Each structure stands twice: as structure tokens, then as C-alpha cells.
Amino acid sequence: MTSIDTGLAEAPSAVEPTRDAPVGTSSTASRILGVVTLVLTAVGLTYSLVISPPDANQSNAARLLYIHVPSAIIAYVAFGVTAIASVMVLWRKTEVWDLIAGASAEIGIVFTSLCLITGMLWGRPIWGIYWTWDARLTTTALLLVLFVGYVALRRALAGTANRAKWCAIAGIIAAIDVPIVHQSTNWWVTLHQGQTVRLLGESEIGGTMLFSLLLMMVAGLCGYVWLLLIRFRVGYLAERVDESAFDEAIAQRRAEAAAQKRTAHRTAPTAPVAQKMATHTASTEVD
Amino acid sequence: MLVDAWVIAAKDLRIEWRSRVAFNQLAPFALVVLVLFAFALDSQQTVLAEATPGLLWITILLALVLCVQRTFVTEGAPGLADQLRLSGLDPAGIFLGKALGVFVQLVALEILTVAGAAILYSTHFGSIGLMICAALAASVGLAASGSLYGALLLGVRGRETLLPLLLLPVVAPVLIGATSAFQAALGTGDVTLDQAWRWVGLLAAFAVAYLLAGLFAFGPLLEDT
Numbered sequence: 001m002t003s004i005d006t007g008l009a010e011a012p013s014a015v016e017p018t019r020d021a022p023v024g025t026s027s028t029a030s031r032i033l034g035v036v037t038l039v040l041t042a043v044g045l046t047y048s049l050v051i052s053p054p055d056a057n058q059s060n061a062a063r064l065l066y067i068h069v070p071s072a073i074i075a076y077v078a079f080g081v082t083a084i085a086s087v088m089v090l091w092r093k094t095e096v097w098d099l100i101a102g103a104s105a106e107i108g109i110v111f112t113s114l115c116l117i118t119g120m121l122w123g124r125p126i127w128g129i130y131w132t133w134d135a136r137l138t139t140t141a142l143l144l145v146l147f148v149g150y151v152a153l154r155r156a157l158a159g160t161a162n163r164a165k166w167c168a169i170a171g172i173i174a175a176i177d178v179p180i181v182h183q184s185t186n187w188w189v190t191l192h193q194g195q196t197v198r199l200l201g202e203s204e205i206g207g208t209m210l211f212s213l214l215l216m217m218v219a220g221l222c223g224y225v226w227l228l229l230i231r232f233r234v235g236y237l238a239e240r241v242d243e244s245a246f247d248e249a250i251a252q253r254r255a256e257a258a259a260q261k262r263t264a265h266r267t268a269p270t271a272p273v274a275q276k277m278a279t280h281t282a283s284t285e286v287d
Numbered sequence: 288m289l290v291d292a293w294v295i296a297a298k299d300l301r302i303e304w305r306s307r308v309a310f311n312q313l314a315p316f317a318l319v320v321l322v323l324f325a326f327a328l329d330s331q332q333t334v335l336a337e338a339t340p341g342l343l344w345i346t347i348l349l350a351l352v353l354c355v356q357r358t359f360v361t362e363g364a365p366g367l368a369d370q371l372r373l374s375g376l377d378p379a380g381i382f383l384g385k386a387l388g389v390f391v392q393l394v395a396l397e398i399l400t401v402a403g404a405a406i407l408y409s410t411h412f413g414s415i416g417l418m419i420c421a422a423l424a425a426s427v428g429l430a431a432s433g434s435l436y437g438a439l440l441l442g443v444r445g446r447e448t449l450l451p452l453l454l455l456p457v458v459a460p461v462l463i464g465a466t467s468a469f470q471a472a473l474g475t476g477d478v479t480l481d482q483a484w485r486w487v488g489l490l491a492a493f494a495v496a497y498l499l500a501g502l503f504a505f506g507p508l509l510e511d512t
Contacts, residue, residue, distance in 0.1 A: 090507070142456050142459055145452075145456040146456050146457065148452070149449075149452045149453040149456060150453075152449060152452060152453075153439075153440075153443070153449060153453060156443050156444055156445055156446075156449055157443060165507060166439060166508070169439060169504045169507065169508060170439055170453070172500070172504075173432075173435060173436075173457070173497070173500050173504070174457065176496050176497070176500055177456075177457050177460070180460045180489070180492065180493055180496065181459060181460050183460075183489060184459075184460035184463045184464055184489055185463070187467075187482075187485070187486070187489070188463045188467065
């Protein structure tokens with residue numbers, strides 16, 4: 001269907017799927033990773049929400065940062081992966097990289113949203129406002145919109161032969177924009193406001209707080225890889241379903257044609273049928 | 288490549304000249320937007336005067352979306368993309384030509400909207416040279432990125448709604464940069480002239496980045512539409 005090499009072993013529609021081609025949405029390794037992610041998240045949340053002490057200045061509101069900071073870092077990693085995978089699509093022309101680019105962008109959108117929402121919830125009690133036109137906030141928000149557009153384009157191009165290449169180009173031209181956006185928002189804010197509000201207060205963190213943050217970071221990265229594996233597999237299988245559905249439809253049509261041929265041989269059209277059709281047409285004309 | 292660019296741009300501009308769509312629809316649209324802004328902010332001349340640079344550039348961005356759509360509608364007819372490919376024109380030249388066509392229309396629209404602002408918003412112009420440099424640098428960037436996305440979406444289902452979603456966030460730095468430069472030129476913000484030239488530099492960097500991206504990407508884009 002696509003002109004692009006799958007890069008993986010033959011499609012699972014073949015009788016015996018090879019070991020490398022995904023036949024389900026998970027493997028043993030991804031299941032283990034999932035369990036590890038859930039355990040790490042549970043422990044991390046216990047540490048960050050219960051065990052770690054409240055911040056000296058921000059009290060309990062600082063606990064949001066244990067989710068906010070890891071999700072921000074993962075969001076940037078996810079978009080970096082999409083950009084690199086887009087370059088690889090154009091270079092190696094394999095389906096694998098295209099699926100990785102798409103999967104990573106979708107997960108990136110989830111983590112960017114999480115980062116923005118927790119940031120706004122944190123900003124309300126600490127800054128007194130949900131949103132401020134800080135360079136980092138503005139860049140992140142634009143990043144989100146850029147990649148929502150990218151995913152929308154992927155959806156619009158679904159099932160077309162050129163999707164991989166076109167989406168790769170769109171991903172790269174969106175990625176070119178990120179440093180320019182960052183520079184412009186940086187200048188824009190410093191030109192307009194004398195002082196930019198800092199995302200992290202001066203208060204140094206250490207001990208349990210640092211441990212909780214690192215734990216959540218590791219849990220988040222495991223979660224990202226886990227989701228990436230699952231989304232990649234789903235994407236891969238979805239392509240195969242499209243292909244096999246097409247083959248199946250053709251097989252069905254052929255079977256139908258063969259069956260019709262057989263019945264046509266057995267029973268030639270009879271006179272009463274022809275007469276019935278004629279009267280039917282006549283009656284519709286009268287109506 | 289440059290000759291090819293000229294052929295395409297001349298063709299596009301000839302179509303525009305004969306169909307008068309830019310003149311009869313785009314220009315009035317830009318003016319309507321200017322008037323609507325005045326309705327939204329009226330009674331407070333000071334607010335309107337301070338917001339003028341931003342309003343001008345938002346008007347230009349909205350017009351850009353329509354302009355790009357219009358330019359690529361003419362290439363959207365069945366088989367036209369194949370003919371363009373068979374014409375033997377250099378893809379990079381086709382991109383430059385498309386961008387040049389959009390650029391000329393944008394500059395015309397900018398002159399119109401600035402004149403409209405001068406009359407409707409009673410704007411006073413400080414540094415004309417700065418305004419011209421900023422507008423030219425911004426227009427090259429807008430035309431290049433617009434043409435790139437216009438070509439990317441050629442033949443995509445629902446491109447009318449996808450184009451603004453993809454294009455407007457990408458050109459956000461142009462809006463920030465051009466607005467800041469115009470603030471310095473009109474003396475409405477606290478942007479100094481030195482800072483304004485730095486913004487013009489950023490606009491030029493954006494323009495160069497998207498011109499290069501277009502030159503390299505247009506070949507693969509046209510290959511199999």
C-alpha cells in the first residue's frame with residue numbers, strides 16, 4: 001500500500017509472523033516496563049505527596065512541581081524524538097521511524113498538557129495568576145499548538161501513500177520554528193516586563209525532595225517509553241489491518257463474482273421475471 | 288532556478304490580475320478587519336493607537352491565510368500538479384515563484400492596511416525606513432512559510448481548516464517581531480530603535496530559515512502529489 005519499506009519483517013498477515021513483527025499491542029518486555037512504571041509512579045507519588053516535607057515558602061503547592069518538572073522535560077524529549085525521527089524518515093525511508101515520530105508527538109502532547117495544567121494550578125496560589133506571558137510558558141504553549149497541528153495533519157493524511165514523507169517534512173519545519181519562537185518570546189518578554197518570574201524559586205531543594213523529584217522523573221521517562229512502545233505497536237497493527245482489509249475485500253469480491261457466475265450458468269433469466277420487471281417499470285411511470 | 292521562479296510568479300500574478308480576487312475580496316477583507324478592530328476598541332482612541340502595530344499584523348496574518356489558500360487553489364485542479372511536474376521547471380524555482388507571488392500580494396496589502404490605519408486610527412509614523420525594512424523582512428518570511436504549508440496541504444482533505452492551524456503558530460515569531468519593530472517605528476510601545484533593528488534581524492533569520500527549508504523540501508513535496 002505504501003511505497004515505503006516496512007523496515008520490519010514481513011507483515012503478520014503472512015501465515016507465520018516472524019519474531020520481530022508486532023502481533024499484539026504489548027510484549028513481555030513492555031508489560032514488565034508497564035509494571036515498573038506503575039510501581040515507580042506509586043512510590044514516587046507517595047514520596048512527593050506524603051513523605052517529602054512541604055516547601056518552606058510554597059508549602060504544599062510545591063508538590064505540584066514533582067509532576068510539573070518531569071512532564072516538562074518529557075514533553076521536550078518527546079518533541080525532540082519526533083524531530084529526529086522525522087529526519088530519519090526522510091533519510092532511511094522506513095515505516096518504523098514514521099510510526100515513532102507520530103507516537104512520540106501524541107505522547108508529547110499529553111505531557112505538555114499535563115505540564116501546562118499543573119503549572120497553571122501551581123501559578124494560581126504562588127504567582128496569584130494562572131498564566132503569565134513568561135518566555136518559557138509562551139514557548140511551551142506554542143510548542144503544544146505546533147504539534148497539535150502536526151498530529152492533525154497525520155490524521156488528515158491517514159491512509160495516503162505519502163503520509164510518512166509529508167508528515168516528516170511538516171515535523172521538521174515545525175521543529176525549525178522552536179528555537180526562533182524561543183528567542184522571540186525571550187526578547188519579547190524581557191523587552192516588555194522588567195522582570196521575568198522565575199519558574200523555580202530560589203529555595204534549594206535537597207534530601208527527600210530531590211529524591212522524590214528524581215523518582216518522578218524516572219517514573220515519567222519509563223511511562224514515556226512504555227506508552228511509546230504501545231502506541232508504536234498500535235500504529236503498526238493499524239497499518240496492517242488497513243492492508244489486510246483491502247486484501248480481504250478483494251478476495252470477497254472475487255468469491256462473489258465466482259458465485260454469481262456459477263448461478264448464472266445454472267439458471268438463465270426466465271420469462272416471468274422479465275415480465276415482472278416490465279410491469280414494475282410501467283407502474284412507476286404511471287405513478 | 289530564478290528564471291523558473293519568475294515564470295511561476297508572473298503566471299500567478301497574471302491570474303490574480305485577471306481574476307481580480309485579491310483586489311475585489313482580499314483588500315476589502317483586510318479593511319473590514321481593521322474596521323472591526325475599531326468597533327471592538329472604539330471610544331478609546333488611546334487603546335486603539337497603542338494596539339495599532341499588533342492589529343495591523345494580525346490583519347496581515349489573516350490575509351496571508353486567505354492569500355495562500357487562493358494561490359494554491361489554482362494549482363489544486365486535477366492533473367495540474369502533474370503538469371507542473373512535467374513542465375521541467377526546477378522545484379526550487381516553483382517554490383520561489385509561488386513565494387514571490389504571495390510576497391507581492393502581501394506587500395500590496397500591507398501598504399493598503401497601513402494607509403487604512405493612518406486614516407482610520409489616525410496613526411503617526413515615526414521611522415518610515417524601519418517600517419519598510421521590518422515589513423519586507425516579515426513578508427519574505429510569511430510568503431516562504433505560507434507557500435511551504437500551502438504546497439504541503441495541496442490535495443489534503445480539509446486543508447481549508449488545517450492551513451490556519453498549521454501556519455499561524457509557525458508565524459507567531461513574525462507577529463511578535465514585526466509588531467515590536469512597528470511599535471518602535473510608531474512610538475507606541477517602550478521598544479527602542481536599537482531593539483527594533485534586532486527584531487528586524489530576527490525577522491530576516493526567520494525568512495532565511497523558511498526560504499532554505501522551502502528550497503530543499505519542495506522537490507520531495509512535488510515528487511508525488
